[in-house]
Amino acid sequence: MNAHSQIDLAKITTPAIDITPDGSDYETVRRVIEMLTVDYRNQPSLEAIAAELGQSPTQLQKVFTRWAGLSPKAFLQAITLDHAKRLLGKEELPLLEASYELGLSGPGRLHDLFVTHEAMSPGEWKARGGGLVIRYGFHPSPFGQALVMATERGLSGLAFADIGCEAPAYEDMARRWPNAEYIHDQEATAPYIRRIFDRQQWSCDQPLKVVLIGTDFQVRVWQSLLKIPFGKAVTYSDVASDIGQPTASRAVGAAVGANPISFVVPCHRALGKSGALTGYHWGLTRKRAILGWEAGNA
DNA sequence: GGAATCATGTGAT
């Protein structure tokens, strides 16, 4: 990754093609969430936040509610510890009874966005992406600009990269499969974005194909995440039990953190046992945003 | 309620 990736990086500055209204709202929403939660002690008022952003309170209120399906106040409540605990404690793990006979490859009805997944064979994994062609592109999403990566077998990567921070996100992803050949191809990746973030299109008629590229352990963790229903959450130790290694919760955390297809593989639905949001590769604020958005759209 | 500390499995170097 030197001269080769230089060329690719140059292409990244290509502006995204399509703009959705949701995409433009996110920056505002993100900053509101940040102010609301960073020092929640101060409980900043809507007026104070609006002033900071240079907008009128009513305008801000409207944008936020349109995006989240929830007023800022309700949103704040939806991401408190209290609510998270309810999310967790509700019912006995939905994970446990869901069968694991799928094995490492094969179709399945998983989470609300219907997904068929296949994993790389051990040989393919060892090649670190060698012989693989990966097409990638940047597109707006409800949670900021997204980087999409796909092989001809299906979606292989989804990352978040705010405007101006495209290069680090690209490198973060490309580093995982260093021997693959990367081609910037907005047209190839655009259909995935439309598909993923439009809930109307979540149906089983035509499942979304994803390709899980990772170690055996990681793939098992990601498959487990795929079984978490929309608007629900589990703990890292729940996942550990689900894959048959109840003492490996910490290792699960590491594997969850390595999830290459964020949002689609719902790693944001993994919480600490206390209900605390412990971490997120693309920023805790974004994790709150996604969780709150799901609360408002359940 | 924290802070400090330990047990712990995986993956990268």
Next chain:
DNA sequence: ATCACATGATTCC
């Protein structure tokens, strides 16, 4: 081998 973790339980204040 060793180290860093998106953990969790225990044991102190």
